[in-house]
Amino acid sequence: MTRLARVDMDAVAPLLPGDKVAGRVAARGEHFEFTPAQSTKVHSPDPILSRRPTESEFALPSFVDLTGVKIGRLTVLGIAVDVITSTGQRWVVRCVCGSYEVRRARYLKACAAGSNPGDDEPMCDCCGYTRKLQRGYHNPKKAEAAAQAIMEAAR
Template structure:
């Protein structure tokens, strides 16, 4: 058994990062390399292509223009230019600066006051960071990271 194998990473890891959250994340083997796991959502740091509503959409009585609506940390920019899947997609911008697509049904529910999620609306990257700040960690990822550390030491 090597010296590093006996080190308690939960005790040592919080000593080297610059803040408490980074220490807690590093201690559990988590990291901030995030990628969206939703196949239908688009998440980007760059602005997404938008379009104005067509005359046909504006003439429908059930159409609601959601441009400019604020939902928690999100602001609705416009209709997404590239529609993937069923339902109309809107481009929203988070306060962190990232852009995502959301369905009109989700936005209308948030505007009406019955948020489909359990917390305030935000982009998926902010939601992931919030979960890490609150102490959530994935035991499988932590075990895989510990295994990788153990195998690299030997």
């Protein structure tokens, strides 16, 4: 009897991936449940409260209205209402995937000027993580945990 004859295909079939990218990701035990790496990051499938710039903000010489600007995969919607920091304004952006995030004005201005701080086009953190997985990023701890879960389920 060969090794393949002993495999129960009814137990394995739900684990088979649907396309090429899913196959590469599943082979390493990765999955697409995204949570932001930092607790200070804001990432939401629901819209984040934003506001239009005030007249006093327009009067400042250093203020640049970014509302409606498209930067890479992001569209700037307005200034974040709930997020107040001393390091600059936070702007609510919407990615083409439909998720909402909050980004600093400094980052958005740099990307709009063409000096992108990262190596890719600007996108939400979830799309960035997906892109890393597509390019072969491998997290050994997650892969080991997924392999253990599959081994436990197979017993």
